[in-house]
Amino acid sequence: MNTDRADEAIRSLYRRLEPQVNTEGFCQAIGTKLAARKAGTTRRRIMRVAMVTGLAVAFVAVAGVGVYEALTHLGQSQEVLVITDEPTTALGTTTQPSAQVAGECVNVLHPYHNVFLDAPTYLIPASISLTHPLPEFPKSIPAQRITSELLPDTDLRLVPKPAAIGLLPVVRLRRRSLAQQWASQFAGGRCRGVARAFPSEHGLWDEAYSAPQVSVGSSEDGPGGTSVTSWAVRFEREPVAAGLERYVSVRVAGNDEVIQLTLALPRLKPVEGKLVRLRPIAEVVADTMAWQTGDSGALQNEIQEGEVPVNIRSAFLAYQDPRLG
Amino acid sequence: MQGQQRRQHRRSDVLAYEAFVRQHCARLIQSLTLVTLDEELAADAAQDAFLQLHLHWDKVRRHQNLTAWLYRVGINRCKDYRRHLGRLSNLVGRLAANLPPPSESVEWESRVDALAMLGRLPLKQRTAAALFYEADFSVVEIAAVMNISEGAVKSHLSRARQSLRQILEVER
Numbered sequence: 001m002n003t004d005r006a007d008e009a010i011r012s013l014y015r016r017l018e019p020q021v022n023t024e025g026f027c028q029a030i031g032t033k034l035a036a037r038k039a040g041t042t043r044r045r046i047m048r049v050a051m052v053t054g055l056a057v058a059f060v061a062v063a064g065v066g067v068y069e070a071l072t073h074l075g076q077s078q079e080v081l082v083i084t085d086e087p088t089t090a091l092g093t094t095t096q097p098s099a100q101v102a103g104e105c106v107n108v109l110h111p112y113h114n115v116f117l118d119a120p121t122y123l124i125p126a127s128i129s130l131t132h133p134l135p136e137f138p139k140s141i142p143a144q145r146i147t148s149e150l151l152p153d154t155d156l157r158l159v160p161k162p163a164a165i166g167l168l169p170v171v172r173l174r175r176r177s178l179a180q181q182w183a184s185q186f187a188g189g190r191c192r193g194v195a196r197a198f199p200s201e202h203g204l205w206d207e208a209y210s211a212p213q214v215s216v217g218s219s220e221d222g223p224g225g226t227s228v229t230s231w232a233v234r235f236e237r238e239p240v241a242a243g244l245e246r247y248v249s250v251r252v253a254g255n256d257e258v259i260q261l262t263l264a265l266p267r268l269k270p271v272e273g274k275l276v277r278l279r280p281i282a283e284v285v286a287d288t289m290a291w292q293t294g295d296s297g298a299l300q301n302e303i304q305e306g307e308v309p310v311n312i313r314s315a316f317l318a319y320q321d322p323r324l325g
Numbered sequence: 326m327q328g329q330q331r332r333q334h335r336r337s338d339v340l341a342y343e344a345f346v347r348q349h350c351a352r353l354i355q356s357l358t359l360v361t362l363d364e365e366l367a368a369d370a371a372q373d374a375f376l377q378l379h380l381h382w383d384k385v386r387r388h389q390n391l392t393a394w395l396y397r398v399g400i401n402r403c404k405d406y407r408r409h410l411g412r413l414s415n416l417v418g419r420l421a422a423n424l425p426p427p428s429e430s431v432e433w434e435s436r437v438d439a440l441a442m443l444g445r446l447p448l449k450q451r452t453a454a455a456l457f458y459e460a461d462f463s464v465v466e467i468a469a470v471m472n473i474s475e476g477a478v479k480s481h482l483s484r485a486r487q488s489l490r491q492i493l494e495v496e497r
Contacts, residue, residue: 014458018355
């Protein structure tokens with residue numbers, strides 16, 4: 001059998017083997033499937049549109065809340081908050097027994113949080129060892145304010161009076177030219193990096209936590225004609241108080257210099273070797289409400305000159321929800 | 326005006342698709358049956374291929390060889406089904422391993438016998454032969470459908486031809 005004849009024979013074999021096909025039935029089946037698929041597609045499209053709309057609404061709501069919070073918090077005159085125990089220790093290292101420390105716990109309204117929250121209470125026990133006595137708090141300054149905390153080893157140059165005092169950042173929003181917007185975006189990205197890196201670089205945050213997120217910034221004119229950008233930096237930490245528990249504001253001047261730092265830390269864990277100025281409990285207890293009633297211009301602490309040689313081994317602020325009794 | 330044109334365009338698309346389905350469905354099912362040796366499976370695969378064609382009609386209609394595209398989708402779908410069925414039959418086989426063997430032997434008709442012998446061909450040879458003898462594809466078209474070289478198609482066809490000759494001789 002040659003190839004052509006074999007092909008012919010095989011072809012006829014295939015013709016005998018091929019099944020009978022009901023073309024009409026098959027076409028109807030396809031039509032039914034297509035109709036079902038079309039109905040499914042329409043249903044899916046409606047669902048998708050509904051989902052996208054829902055997400056958009058949720059996003060706008062969240063963004064609105066975020067912007068509102070940022071506008072409310074950034075540029076506030078309050079600065080840093082480390083409330084600690086009494087400077088009972090003198091030269092040399094001492095450690096207080098835990099029972100004694102517990103006895104000294106005092107309920108104190110946290111000045112920063114009280115602005116925004118329903119008066120959460122902080123207990124302030126501490127086991128702090130000091131190598132040197134703390135400096136006396138100047139009598140001329142109303143004591144129970146926000147304690148403006150400098151990190152003495154950071155060369156921070158605090159502005160004597162916060163630029164935004166008495167003004168909400170929203171007032172400073174203005175229409176800018178395209179070129180200005182481009183320049184601002186470029187500088188904004190840089191400042192954002194500085195704001196993100198600064199708290200970690202200076203040991204304000206435990207490296208074990210995830211990288212900080214810089215969320216919202218607002219610009220304003222700073223001293224010396226420079227532009228100052230305030231950034232809200234948020235850290236992934238366990239929630240303690242809603243909204244502000246992980247909040248840091250870093251103000252970055254045009255030359256990438258951090259000029260002001262605002263912390264809202266329910267639990268600040270100082271790092272060994274870093275210097276943090278401490279505030280005596282007695283002063284806090286003496287007039288815990290002064291910060292609320294005084295003249296807002298007088299709320300500012302003076303910049304403390306010189307180094308404060310305090311060697312903190314450990315300190316913490318224990319948060320207790322007042323609703324828990 | 327534009328809306329009317331669009332509706333007309335869509336209508337002509339539907340008609341073209343319908344005509345294409347009617348023209349090719351029988352031959353596609355028959356060819357796939359002779360590849361898979363399973364009519365139901367072949368009909369399902371053909372149906373899927375036509376649904377895919379409808380789904381991508383705007384893009385695929387300008388394809389150089391639309392028929393080859395359709396057969397390729399159909400054959401790929403058959404392979405997917407076979408893989409699935411293979412797993413299923415393994416499972417069934419394991420479950421039925423302890424059952425007693427059937428007491429009566431089945432008498433095969435000649436058609437079934439021939440199909441069974443066709444089933445002994447390797448899948449690639451069977452596919453090439455089905456496309457060549459049943460769908461009347463050229464070697465070039467088969468190469469496009471199977472995504473292999475023309476030389477490989479010829480080799481598969483030659484071997485299939487040799488085996489099929491034996492089937493024919495047995496039939497005689």
